[in-house]
Amino acid sequence: MSYPTALPRAAVTLDHGFLAGRARLVRETVIPWQWEALNDRIAGAERSGCVHNFQVAAGEKPGKFHGLFWQDSDLAKWIEAASYRLGTHPDAALDAELDRLVATIAKAQQADGYLNTYFQLVEPQQRWANLRDCHELYVAGHFIEAGVAHFEATGKSALLDVVCRLADLIDRTFGPGPDQVPGYCGHEEIELALVKLARVTGVARYRELARYFIEQRGRSPNYFEQEAQRRGEAGKLPWHMHHDGLGTLQAARPVRELTEPVGHAVRMMYLLAAMIDLAADRKDAALADQCRGLWTAITTRHLYVTGGVGTEPYGEKFCEPFDLPPDRAYAETCAGIGVVMCARRLLEHELRGAYADVMERALYNNVLAGLALDGRTFFYVNPLEVVPAVAKRRYECHLVKTQRVPWFGCACCPPNVARLFASLGDYAYAQTADGLAVHLYAGGSARFHAGVVPVRLDVRTEYPWAERIEFRIEPASAVAFTLQLRLPGWCRAPRLTLNGAAQAIENIAGYARLRRTWSPGDRVELELPMPVERVRADARVFAAAGQVALQRGPVVYCVEEADNGAQLSALALPRAASLAARFAPDLLGGCVVLEGPAVRTPSGESLYANEPPAPVPVRLRAVPYALWANRGEGEMRVWLRES
């Protein structure tokens, strides 16, 4: 069996509609803007120091290191994003800029392959001395992903060579051998990067090293405990590891024993992504089963309705099952991207619409909330309920921002959004053994081969605002293949036509399967009715008990103070009230809003009363959650009471 895989990046075009608009924003605004941030040229933003650090390490300028242990990774993720952009939209100036940057990085790399400006400039004696906290291998992982992306986009091997030298150093340093370090990184990332590197270079030992890192993790004697002992810190754990201890780093017990997600959410998702990749490449059925089990645990017990994960602000961690508080949601943008990454990888194992449903939920809601409409400000934390005065006041909400900001001292999320949206085609389509699968619906086209015959699939749609997706199939010549179109789990009654004639849908695990000999100009229309749905959480989700979230298609809605006034908790939706969906072209860049009758309980004189004021009728307007906080500061909430 051959797994479905992403199309080459240049084979996918996104040219109209919502996702294309976001991708264009990332291409034209976010990536250049972040380059300014990485060069410390944005007034009022927290300083990055990333480019500066490399220039200093390369001897190109004097100066001191600025930032955190893992500062370099922000630059690596940006290079990855910029490379994706170059792959789909050639740009000589960006190409040259990247070449210059890569040359600086190559100059900064040490003779033995080591590359990390913090440890080169600040603590050269401490290399690999604190794998638990210092993220050296994590940073290396992001450079490896950047090197692979730059090579794939440009065919140039300058950065790939750098990261292979780095990976070779790591491969010599870590492992089970007598002169090797039996360690692994406190923040997973290098594992999935090494699998990518193995796939691109064909060098199997990179994959073997990824496997070693995963298998070794959490085994007894525990490497992090030994390492802490060597540093004279035995028995001491940093504060963010409260309650879970080394489980915060998925290292309290062997990874193979994990059945529930544990610890820091981004790390957990990155680890899972690597495990899914390894299970595929190594045809490890037991590991694949474990991955599916973990995915089920995450998506049936730990997932916000927005697709976010990680509910504990202290340590950015998974918490108890079903404990999904809206106000203290962490739901880090990066963790939502981790959900998207894992979903795509699971779809490569098995074409199941349920994976794509979660991918779409996370992408359209949690992840997109991370990015402002103007492409210049970002959220790290994505709560489902904000009362600004309270969020600013309560210590347990101190990481919640009520407005997006231009950059962060720890700026993992902004370039992560950039690299995801610059490679969105990877998530939209998959080449299957006998044709093409479409996971996400976005206006544009995809080129692939059916056997030896080149085929172009044109997609016209205003999804997710519109219900209709029109496909035009343009093979170079008539050819048989299977087109698999995802039937979203939220859609109760999809309809399909082929060249204008209604078709019975063959629903195979959430995909409409169309196998036939396709001729140029064949037309398929998929209609996905999008009534306004009231989504309820399982009764065990105590923070959402008795409340509903509004959803239309894949888009989860929220109410904002800008539309509904303050004290949003006083609003309730009558059970029988019907909300109408309307495309508002001038609102929030053009989006579908939901409007209808609601009631609002007025405030009274006394704090507690037996007979409260009667609710008064009001009009309610809900906007897409991902677009909140684009109109100044105000209250927001996703879960609404019914009355």
Next chain:
Amino acid sequence: MSYPTALPRAAVTLDHGFLAGRARLVRETVIPWQWEALNDRIAGAERSGCVHNFQVAAGEKPGKFHGLFWQDSDLAKWIEAASYRLGTHPDAALDAELDRLVATIAKAQQADGYLNTYFQLVEPQQRWANLRDCHELYVAGHFIEAGVAHFEATGKSALLDVVCRLADLIDRTFGPGPDQVPGYCGHEEIELALVKLARVTGVARYRELARYFIEQRGRSPNYFEQEAQRRGEAGKLPWHMHHDGLGTLQAARPVRELTEPVGHAVRMMYLLAAMIDLAADRKDAALADQCRGLWTAITTRHLYVTGGVGTEPYGEKFCEPFDLPPDRAYAETCAGIGVVMCARRLLEHELRGAYADVMERALYNNVLAGLALDGRTFFYVNPLEVVPAVAKRRYECHLVKTQRVPWFGCACCPPNVARLFASLGDYAYAQTADGLAVHLYAGGSARFHAGVVPVRLDVRTEYPWAERIEFRIEPASAVAFTLQLRLPGWCRAPRLTLNGAAQAIENIAGYARLRRTWSPGDRVELELPMPVERVRADARVFAAAGQVALQRGPVVYCVEEADNGAQLSALALPRAASLAARFAPDLLGGCVVLEGPAVRTPSGESLYANEPPAPVPVRLRAVPYALWANRGEGEMRVWLRES
């Protein structure tokens, strides 16, 4: 005008019914048990060290100081409680024990009057050097209260002499003079204690010193800032002062400018208590107005339905108005006692039932929850919703205990409950200019004078379980006076009979006013119908939106896992369902439970669904909130959804 004042403690008897039972528990179990705790004789409890510290300071035994800066205050509060007990229930053994302890304390006191075992034994050079954090004057305040109580109960002046020497030292040390320190304590308490001392000794300069401490607090230049500068800690604040800075200590601006409660809740309430006392003694109408304004702010914007205050766990502080989360409630037992203290003091200014309503709410719910049925374990923090696994897991709930504990490293609350319940008569009755006012209904009797005629009022009631209170008036001879019986705000239709004949009630500010010439054997019956009420919070209390708390009479109810199974959030009360009240003699020491039909939403297969499982009918049982967690660990919640 003369203010209503408490009766002499020996004039009040509590001999049957609920409050008498609690008072007996405190007298017979809590006070002896806490003596064991203070002597470090309870296995498994956190060590107190209190008695040990004094014995060491007195030179009676060798050893080192144990505990926190303010450890002595636990002992002082216990002496106060034990003295109250001695005043109502003479006990030669306890009397002798107290004499021995007082002798040790007197021996420990330094020649100049200083008394604080921490600073005497550990940092003698640092006396008064860190008023902001070290609580020296707070500890002194509790000793002053103990000295007054011991004198009032026994007529012995040994401890009163000790505390007068201490107060004299403080009076010499602090003040506006050129050789005096212009400081005040980071934790208010000494202010109200000095007023008490002034009232008992007649020495006006103690009251003047209290006034100085209050007026000086928060003035510019700020004493705490100057002091921090002297310690080389300018600009640094401890973590619990986040957001409010010196406002955490009510010291960011002059006290006279406060209009909203701010900072640490216990400190705020103790400050307010002193302000109310001062306003009374000094006939300061502006200060009295300010106190009433602060009380209104607290009780209309910051009060839990249980009568608790302080909603922020970090710093045990007041938070934003209407931000009253049930799971992260701090609602410290001591702060609830502070509410009771302030309410009683306001009642001395003005007989208004509204003050007594809040006093009763706090007493029967928040405060009583602090004490286990067996009198041997205590709550410090009193949340309104607990899911044990989550409370133990979430860092912001790390101060919430799911079970009462025998003692605390910082054990302010247990002896505070003891001293309140050992002096409950102070809160139940007040001698007025022309008779007697009854604030709280408790089985027993009160002796007072109407002019020169001694009168005994016998009260027979099983309140708060029963609706009827029977009064028998026994003057030595027929005499005219006014009996004022509180008409609780929660009661919609009180009924009154005099010698069996129904009476129209003259309701004066929440008190039924009965003025007549009373003859021996006169009988008054007050009936306070107690239907089960569904209490709703104001719409601005977002954490309780759409939910109801069950209340019957003054008692707020909760549902517990022991009666209703886990996942209490899945329960909802149908709007039309009627709950029946039933006295359950064998449950939780005998109490009224509420029972009736409810619905429970079953759990489904998926985390989010458009059509959830239909709710199923169940029986619900609610028990008094104050009695929760007496049947092992489990979920609890006060606010219930309606369906």
